[in-house]
Amino acid sequence: MRTAGRWLLAAVLAAAGISHLTWGRHGYRIVVPDWATRTTGLSKDAIVVGSGVAELLLAGAVVTIPRERSVGWLVAAFFVAVFPGNVHQWRTGRSAPLMRTDRARLVRLFLQPVLVVWALWANR
Structure with a gap:
């Protein structure tokens, strides 16, 4: 079950x-969020690209070193780190890919803790 x-x-x-x-x-x-660009000094595009690269690296780590507990913690930390962006999107009501309605944006907020728990459970 855990492998799946x-x-x-x-x-x-x-x-x-x-x-x-x-x-x-x-x-x-x-x-x-605008504060993310001010805080990091990166453009919004660079942050999006960086998060995409991070997701691919994390996916690779989950597959290649499955028993390493720290991988689960890294994935969970990533999910926590992107949560402010999800809150920002919900608060501003802005549409993004796959998040075109207020309901979808709200459900996404409740999905984030599930992803954190999933990452920790799958990689322990």
Whole structure:
């Protein structure tokens, strides 16, 4: 069961990473809060690309070093780190790929803790 959970988690991360680097790249910039660019000194596009690369690296780590507990913690930390962007998108009501309604944006907020727990469970 845990192995299937890891592979599915890796697939979700890889799909998200690919979308951040390709078809969704422009739309995901809307999700990046202005304070993130001021804090990091990076453009919104650079943050989107960076998150896409991080998702792909994490997907690879989940698959290649499945028993390493720190991988689960890294994936969970990533999910926590992107949560402010999800809150920003919900508060501003801005549409982004796959998040075109207020309901979808709200559900996404409640999905984030599930992703954190999933990452920790799948990689322990």
